[in-house]
Amino acid sequence: MSAQHDLTKNQEMVLGALSAADGPLSAYTILDRLRDRGFRAPLQVYRALDKLLDYGLIHRLESINSFVACAHPQCHGHGSIAFAICEKCGQVEEFSDAMVQQHLSERSRERGFKPSKTVIEIRGTCAACLAA
Amino acid sequence: MSAQHDLTKNQEMVLGALSAADGPLSAYTILDRLRDRGFRAPLQVYRALDKLLDYGLIHRLESINSFVACAHPQCHGHGSIAFAICEKCGQVEEFSDAMVQQHLSERSRERGFKPSKTVIEIRGTCAACLAA
DNA sequence: TTCGTTGCGTAACGCTATAACGTCGGATAT
DNA sequence: ATATCCGACGTTATAGCGTTACGCAACGAA
Structure with a gap:
């Protein structure tokens, strides 16, 4: 505030x-x-x-x-954020998923890899464009 | 073969x-x-x-x-693949995680979003470079 | 004041990717 | 055979993305 x-x-x-x-x-x-x-x-x-x-x-x-x-x-509690990017209309939806983050950090830890920034971008077609 | x-x-x-x-x-x-x-x-x-x-x-x-x-x-069963990219040495590790894929498609389905390609890239520092 | 730091403006440049041509050679059909 | 189609290729030019290098101005701390 x-x-x-x-x-x-x-x-x-x-x-x-x-x-x-x-x-x-x-x-x-x-x-x-x-x-x-x-x-x-x-x-x-x-x-x-x-x-x-x-x-x-x-x-x-x-x-x-x-x-x-x-x-x-x-809220700047931005962990790893994911984006769904529509290739038809260009709209983007932003979301985050705790499970995904957890699994990815687990996989990183296994390898001794220390993440700094994680990119998750799903390209595809959004609901509106599928309906159209 | x-x-x-x-x-x-x-x-x-x-x-x-x-x-x-x-x-x-x-x-x-x-x-x-x-x-x-x-x-x-x-x-x-x-x-x-x-x-x-x-x-x-x-x-x-x-x-x-x-x-x-x-x-x-x-094996070209390439689902969504993830990459761990070391920002120090440039080495890349390729892996896939069924759980991550599952959660991401679940999140997509919720939104009526139809994925075509998923990008997962973790930037950070690899074990070797952390040790060095 | 002096000095660092931060933001700004400009010009030039380098890296990433594609458009728009035309050519060639192999496959197929008649 | 030859006409036709198609996929890969070569070349030039151009569009799109991002940075380097320089100098200047404002501000705050020593």
């Missing part, structure tokens, strides 16, 4: 663009959408994205080189 | 490069390693990679834009 992070102007604009979007955006798409607000170069976007990732306010979707606003920005 | 797929010359060379490597390679690294064997353009590599992915002989690591030879090329 506090100002968890003081965002700079650029960071706020990038987060705003992602929140306003109805799906994931690439860095260059964000750049285009913010050009009339003064953005000129990719780096301006990437620097803001890096911070927002640090703060846990957004996520990066590795398999499509895009970014989304976090669906649960208030 | 049969010639499961008839590979073309290019496909064999690309697969050879990946098998010979001690870790994942980017498409452009493959290109460089095959230049003296006649490769000149990225597309030659990407076309071969596409086929090898189709055949299940290699995997793509989405989070590092690289490719590895499949660790179990003979």
Whole structure:
């Protein structure tokens, strides 16, 4: 319930663009959408994205080189999050599963592997697109 | 125990490069390693990679834009495979976990989401690098 | 003040992937 | 045989993603 992070102007604009979007955006798409607000170069976007990732306010979707606003920005108990990415409409659903996390860390521990970040991305077709 | 797929010359060379490597390679690294064997353009590599992915002989690591030879090329019962990627040494371990797969498909089914491909990549530090 | 740190702006560059051509050679059918 | 189709190939160019390197401005701590 506090100002968890003081965002700079650029960071706020990038987060705003992602929140306003109805799906994931690439860095260059964000750049285009913010050009009339003064953005000129990719780096301006990437620097803001890096911070927002640090703060846990957004996520990066590795398999499509895009970014989304976090669906649960208030709770930053972000363990390993999973994403269901529709290849038809581009919509993304964010969820987490304790069992999955548990099994993956178990498997990591077996190997003496120390995880830092876990990527779980399910590509497929969402309910809406299947119905259509 | 049969010639499961008839590979073309290019496909064999690309697969050879990946098998010979001690870790994942980017498409452009493959290109460089095959230049003296006649490769000149990225597309030659990407076309071969596409086929090898189709055949299940290699995997793509989405989070590092690289490719590895499949660790179990003979059995193509590739469900969802997971990768532990060491950020220090670049080594990759490939494994699969039935429980993880089961939970993820359960979560997908709940949402009416029909999965086509699942990406699971754990970034971190491997046992060897932790010991060092 | 001086010095580090952090964010910002710009330009240039490098890496990743695909589009759009045209060519060649093998398989098949008539 | 020859016409046709199809899959792989080669080349050039281009699109899309991400970083390096530089310098400047603002702010707070010593």
